[in-house]
Amino acid sequence: MNWNAISFDWNQIRAFLATAEEGSLSAAARALGQTQPTLSRQVTGLEDALGVTLFERGHRAMTLTQAGHEVLAHVKDMGDAALKVSLAASGQSSHVEGKVSITATELFARYYLPSIIAELQQVAPGIFVEVITSNDVRDLTRREADISIRHARPEQPDLIGRLVAETTAHLYASRDYLDRSGRPDGLDDLADIDLLSFDEAENIVPFLQGLGMPVTRENMRASTASGGLLMELTRAGLGATFLTKEAADRFPELEQVLPSMAPVPVPVWLVTHRELRTSRRIRLVYDLLADRLPALMAAAADDQSAEKSE
Structure with missing residues (x-):
């Protein structure tokens, strides 16, 4: 492939990246706020320009070919560079200012948002971030938050969502509890x-x-809307609870209960109201979250796996 002879259309690159990340044309179109036919033409245009097939077209899914994987490795770097330029330019503008509210679970916010907010303060110091920690799904349609980090795909037609990462949850308890019980x-x-x-x-x-656990109300010992308190109750040996691996692996006193039990999938969706994507400050925060969260979650998983292997 002669890369020097190719003239790229950035819209085609964005369409390709979104389709590779979302797994389908319809999901990619929603993520970019475009129509599916427009996105399809852009992807096809990039394939024509490169002279390769980037995707195997299924009924609902788009699967990267070997050539697609090779191209993805290159254009991801281009996407990162373009985002950095966009962030730097926006951060220097006095017009990018105001409040942006983000809602997420307490544990997710605690472990992943501080470094992203720190970077945001550097590139867009005029933006004030309000973080709402809650296990409840805030109603974005009523503007209770600007951006939501959810563990379920949004169903409302006026919301747009992007699947940015996937992890799993397992049943955990303290070793002290399991030694006793x-x-x-x-x-x-x-x-x-x-x-x-x-x-x-x-x-x-x-x-x-529904997971096959023969439990009733009598098994329940405590509940709390606070993720931090739930973690401390579990660490104190008061019972077992479901936690993501990234959260539980931070505490060596926690042990997975019944490792043979099937994990619970935990998708991470970044959601906002369709109209709010036209807001420059909300789009800036949304794009930064979409770019940084997958890498942060992957790095956390890799670090914890390395610690366990030592």
Whole structure:
């Protein structure tokens, strides 16, 4: 492939990146606020310019070809560079100012948002960030927040979402608790386990039963909307709860209960109102979150895996 002879259209590059990240043309179109036919033409135009097939077209999904993977490695660097230029230019503008509210769970906000907010202060010092920590899904349609970090895909038609990362949750308890109560060998052994939760029993018990856990309301020992307090209750040996691996692996006293149990998928969606993407300050924060969160989560997982292997 003669890269020197190719003249790139940045819109085609953005379309390709979004499609590779989102996995389908429809999802990529929503992420970029474009129509699907327009996005499809841009991707096809890049394939024509490069003379290669970048995607295998399925009924609903777009799968990268080997050539697509090779091109992706190059254009990701271009995308990062373009974002840095955009952030630097916006940060120097006195017009990029005002409040942007972000809602996320307490643990997610604690572990991932500080470094992003620090970078934002450097590139756009006129933006004031309000972080709302809550396990409840804030209603973006009523402007209760500008940007939401959710663990479920948005269903409302006036919201746009971008899947930025995926992780898993597992049942964890302290080693002290498991030493006292015993380590389960199978799902049936969870019938007497003490449970801690971020939600009330009538909501969480049906979910756990759907995972095959033979639990009832009597298993519930405490619930709290505070992710930090839930973590401390678990570390104190008061029961077991579901935590993401990245959160639990930060505390060596926590142990996965019944490792053979299937993990619970935890997608990370970045969501905002469609109209708000036209706001320069909200678009700036949204794009920075979309760019930084996947790398931060991947780095946290890699660091914890390295620590365990030492």
